[in-house]
Amino acid sequence: MRMLPPASIHCVFADPPYNLQLQGQLRRPDESIVDGVDDDWDRFTDFAEYDHFTREWLTECRRLLRKDGTLWVIGTYHNIFRIGAILQDLGFWVLNDIVWRKSNPMPNFRGRRFTNAHETLIWAARGQDSRYRFNYQSMKTSNDDVQMRSDWFMPVCGGPERLRNQHGLKLHPTQKPEAMLHRVLLASTAPEDVVLDPFSGTGTTAVVAKRLRRHFIGIERHPAYVEAAWARLAKTRPLETDAMAVTPSRREAPRIAFGSLVESGALVAGTLLFDRQRRVSAVVGPDGSVSAGDLRGSIHKVGAELQNAPSCNGWTFWHFEREGKLVPIDVLRRP
Template structure:
C-alpha cells in the first residue's frame, strides 16, 4: 500500500477508511483516535464568529439514513479492532448525531467501554434558534477490545499534570470525566480551519493519558492532522487516513511538516513480517 505522504515518523493515506485499514497489518497499532463524520450536515444553520452560517460540512458528513449510518460506523470500528494491538485502546468523538450509533456498534462487537468523557467547550457558539439548549459539549468514548485487556492509562500524568485552563481539574487530584477545553486556538488554524477541527490540547490529553512514547497513533479520519501534531509533539509516531485530498494537501501535510522541522525528527521506520509479506508501517 503506497502512502500519499511519507516522512520520518509519519504515514498519510488518501482513500476509503475501511479499505485502507484492511491493508494494514493485524494488531499493529497502539492507540486509535477517531473523529468520524457526525452526520449533522442537514441544511440547518449555526453561528460562527457572530454570523449565521450553514451547518453543512460536505457530502462526507451527510446522513444516509439510520441503517446506512450504522453500517458505516460498524464497518470502520470493526476494521479498527483488527489493526489494534490486544492491549491497545480506541477513542471516538461525537455528538448526539453519531455517538450513540458508535457506542451501539462497540457494544455489539464486544468492546469494553472504559469511560465516556464530556468535553465541555466554554466558548461554544450560541444557539440562534432559541428553541433548545445551547450545545456546549461533545462526547468521547474510550474503549478497549476486551474487558481483560491491559490498556495503557498514565494515571500520574493525569493526576499531577498541569491543566491551568481546566476549571474542573484540581491540582494533584484525580482527573474527572468532564474536561473543560476551548475550541482550536488561532495559531492552530495557520493554514486554514477544518470544519470539524479538534483543539490540540484535547488530543494532547488523550495521547498522554492512553499511550507511551514510541507508540503508533492512528487517526482514521485525520482531517487537519491535529492527532498527528500531538503524537509527534509527544514522541509518538503517526498514521493518518482521510478521503479528502484537499485536507491532506492544505492542512495535514503543512502542519505535520512544521512539527517535523521544529522537532528535527529522525524516527526510523522498521519493517514487520507477517505471512512472509512486508508491510510499511511504524512499529
C-alpha cells in the first residue's frame, strides 16, 4: 500500500483478519475451528498487536483515498468493534453499519452460544466533509423501488461460486459472495473508479469490479489465493458499455433554470400547473415565475407558501397536463 500514490483510490473494500485466536474461539473435539480461520495470518499475540496492525492499514487507506472516497470494512464480533473505534480515531466518518444476515449460517456445534448468523459492514467516508458517492436511486430501483435498508439478507458463498482445492475443501475460509460486492460497488462507485482491496483473498472484489467496469487493485500474500484470483479474472468479462447505465439520483439531475424551459418553449407561458392531487394550481409566467392568486415567485417559493411549508421542491411538486394525464415538470429537464 505504501507504494501507491496518495488520493488515488475512490473506494476501499477490506475484509481483514478476524482476530479469532485472541477471542478464545470454540473448537470441535478434533481441534478444527468451528466458524473461522486457523492460519498464521490470523495469529496475533495480544489485542495491542492487532490494534497496531489495524491502525497501520487503516492509516494507509485514508492516505490513499481521494477526499470524497469511502471505505467498506467487514468483520464479526471478534474484530469489528475494535476496527470501528480505530477508524473513527483516524478521522473517518461512519455513514452506515450494515448487518449482513446470512440465510444459511454455520450452526453452533457445541450449543454454548447463539448461532452466529451475521457479520457487520462499516461504510465510512474519508472525512466528515466528504462529498461521497451514494447511488441512492440505483439501490432503490434494485430493491423493487423501496429504499434499501441497512440489513442485507443473502446467503454465504456456496455452490459453484465457492472455490475448492484439490481435496474438495474450501480454498478460502471466508470467501465473500459476489452478490455482496456487487451491491457495495454499485452503491458507492461509478464506472472507471479505482477500487482497492488490501486483503484480496481469492479476488472477489476484483472480479466484480472488472465486471462492473471499475478499475481495481488487489493485494494478497497467499500464493494459492493469488493464483485462484487470476483464474477467476481471466474468465470475467466486463459488461457491455450500454448495460452500464444506472438510475440517476435526483441530486444528479441537471441544474436547469425553470425560466430556460419557458424560453425554449418546452413549457409555454400561460400553462396551468397543478399539484399531484389537483388541490392547487398556478399559471406559468413568461419570466419563469408562477402565480397563484396574489402569490407570485419561483416554482419552489410559491409551492412552499401554498403548503405553508418551509421549503418545496417545485420540480416534483408541480405537474402539467400531457395527453390527459398529470406529469411532473421534472421530466422536462431530463435529456
